[in-house]
Amino acid sequence: MGGEYLANLADSLVTVMDKMAGLTCEWSEKAPQLPAITEGVTVVSLLGFTGAEKGRVVMEMDIETAQKIGEALNQEELGPFDKMIFYALSELSNIFCGAAITQINNGPRRPGLRLTPPNILVGEGLEIFGERAHLETASVFWEGGLIYIHLSLEGGAAL
C-alpha cells in the first residue's frame, strides 16, 4: 500500500509542477538513503493524513531548488528567503498531496483519507524523522533541481 501511495504522490507532484509552474519533471522510486539529519539549508513541507490509514508526507528540497521553484510558481523573481517562496511551496505540497489523496479516496478501497494543513520548515540540520522510522522515498527531478517525497505510514511497517 505504501508503494501505491508513494506512486500516487509522485505522479501527482509531476502533474502539478507542470500545471502550476510549467516545469517538466520525472520521478523515480530509486531514491538514495538520506541522512536522518538534513545537510545544508533545507526546505521541508510536512503534511499529515488521517482516515483508514494514518501517516505523514514530507516534501524536501535544498534551498537553491526551493528558490527556483518558488520563483516559477510566483512567476516573478524573488529575493533569497522571500516568504512568498515558502507560501508557494507550502501550497504546492498541499495541492499535490490533495490530488493524490483524492485519487486514492475515489479508488476501490475508499479509505476516506483527510489531509492536515502543511507546515513549512527551513533550516540546517533538521531532523524530520527518527533514525528508525520506516520511510519510503521517491525522487522527483527536473533540470533545476531535485525534490524528495517521503512517506511514513503509522505502524512503521512497509504496508
Added chain:
Amino acid sequence: MMAENQTQKRIMLVDDSPFIHKALSKALVPAGYEICGTFRNGLQAVEAYGNLLPDLLIMDITMPVMDGVQAAREITARYPGAKIAMLSAMGDEDILAEAKEAGALGFMTKPFANDELLAAVSDYLTK
C-alpha cells in the same frame, strides 16, 4: 474586462495560503472583479461575512481553526442567499457531497487555470 455600465462584483477570498490569495487576485482583478477581503481560516470568514456581504465567497476546505465546510454551513445558516464556491486541493466524492450539503454552489479544484476559474466565477454569480 467588465463593461462600464456593469456593477463591479465583490469577491471575498478565504484560504490559509497567501499564495492562493495572490494567485486568485492576479486572475480576478484584471477581469474586473473587486477583492473585498482576504481571510486565512473559516472562523475569520464567518465573522467577516456579515460586514462585507460579498457577491461571491471563494473558500478553501482544509484550513486551520475552522475548515471551509463548517464555515459554509454557518454562513448559509445565517445568510441563506450567500453564494459560496469551494476551492480545494481535495475533491473526492465525499467532500463534494459535504460541500454541497453545507450550501456551496459549486466546487473548483486546485490547481486552477485562470480561464476555467473566470468561467466558473461568472457562472456562480449568475446563479
